[in-house]
Amino acid sequence: MTSKIIFASKKLGTIHHNQLQAMLDRFNLGTLISSRKTELGAMGQTMFVSSTKGDFILKGNPLYHGQLEEEKFFIENIVKRTDTPVPIPYLIDNSSDIFGWSYALMPHLPGEHIDSKLLKNTLTKENKLQIAESIASTLAIFHKWKVADFGELHTETMKITPFKPTYTDWIFQRIMFWLEDAKKYSTITDEDIEWSRSLLAEAEEAFHSLDSPTFIMGDFKPGNFLVNSGESGWRISGVFDFTNSYFADPVSDLIKMVTYYLNHNETGIAKHMLNKYFEGWSGRNFIKSRLKVHMLHQRVLDWGNGKATKTATWDNSLSFSEWAATYTELIASLVD
Template sequence: MTADIIFSSNKLGIIYNSQLQSMLDKFNLGKLISSQITEIGAMGQTMFVSSTKGDFVFKGNPLYPGQLVEEKFFVENLHKRTNVAVPIPYIIDDSEQIFGWSYSLMPRLQGEHLKANLNLDESYKIAELIAKTLYTFHTWKVNEFGELNTKKFDIIPFKDNYTQWLFNRIKFWLEDAKKYSEITEKDFEWVETLLVESKEAFDNFSSPTFVMGDFKPGNFLIYMGDSGWEISGVFDFTNSYFADPISDLIKMITYYLDNNDRKIAKHLVNVYCRELEEKDDLKKRIKVHMLHQRVLDWGCAKAMNKVTWDNELPFSKWVEVYTDSVSSLLE
């Protein structure tokens, strides 16, 4: 399911050159030159493959039934609906004859991942490009909140409604975080208060769009073209669904805040919101989306013992800094 949170992975395992050559032969893509497991993204599912006919990204051993089918659907639709570079053509082989599981093959996009060594003007420019890219994605408007049905290619509505789905999801992962960290009654009360205060804002929101669900530095590339920096590719649509578009800003806002680039974060938000038609209750909604992401980040960091902040800081105090910060970016 697209909107499920998946922390485990069916990694590729050992891949032999003979298997890769069989794959290339199947699609008439030349002779294998080299292959390398990717360092970033897709939870150990991807590999770079170079042949005499080009450079490709190989993605295999799906995490769940329909993963590759839905990603192909989103890639092809975004290619048709927008001018954003995505990995097209997106080839799927369901036969399982070569590797023992299905896989996809797509062109490797040019460019590099966002790094922290850009000057101020470049950082503003990249933030502006990100905002415009996300806004372009969100022009894909739909009539229902939900996930993609990979059988009929329509939308499966969220159980009850979007508000309840989102709120229940936050509460579930907060409860789950108790397994790995101290979550107090005060923390639960703080979360409940924030949700109650924002419920009407979500109930009144009625303009769902495509949501990538995982727009972060590891999932897009930048390239220095003739007219300056440009976003040269966006990929990994495993977490995509249809909901509130402003949720797609959260990971990049968090990235900038964590790198003490508050001005860049504000520029990102300002450029994005400049084009919005429906601006009601943005502050309330974006605070909940930040809470949602931080619950997941807290639980994951605590479970893996990879905490990068004061380990004694209570959850509500830690996340409140982010919810207040993201809200103030809209002022």
């Protein structure tokens, strides 16, 4: 389920004090002090819970069968393979007697989101460059986890189900499917379709050359990691929410942060992050081709969502291809 596009949200709903205390009692985690919903929580699934034994995150009402088990699998493997701070132990209660649904309880990691009220206007350019370097190194470490097949985790067998017929076919077909779907909510012209197909065609060789699938987080964005300042400067202090993780092209994990920086007029920060990540890599043309395709993928999803929900903030006079091309060309130009 990790690679599926999930638009529905199963929020926690109203949670009562006695329910939270019953949860804490189940794991012998002290007496409830306070609780509140998270501002940037995963689809309304999370809540801060503070007790006499520590601070925790409740994640409940799973979006699909196996969501919590899947996330636990990825977290426990990351702990074994890296030093990246992740929420461990990841405790799961599959019974529904307390809340009416299963849930997970995990430690609340230290730090702040880079776009939080506390940091948004206080980070200096040097701070941001340090964070960009930490993002690059964190993702590079994640991507050392290599597997035999491009695919997603099967939540019952906990084995990788390969993409059919190939990863290249899967990602290309996915892009065109969602571009066609966007016609329900916006104007997608024949020129938009042809432009997208030509970009994919140009990248075929780059994708067919991929032979080493890696773990990818799938949703590396400001809401899913924390930072803090230490002796060596600003660094990532925690990463969480592995619901969208699977095994594919590692380059795809860079896209959401590049998009974030570009949308905040921080092109230099995006460039610094990319070039730190790609230090020592060869085949720059193939890298750029893959980046452009993954950026197209993200632009298709964002366009469709923005038009369907009427939350699009870009110039409505632009066609899809005009709007998306500004991102695909820019990201390629950022890699030295």
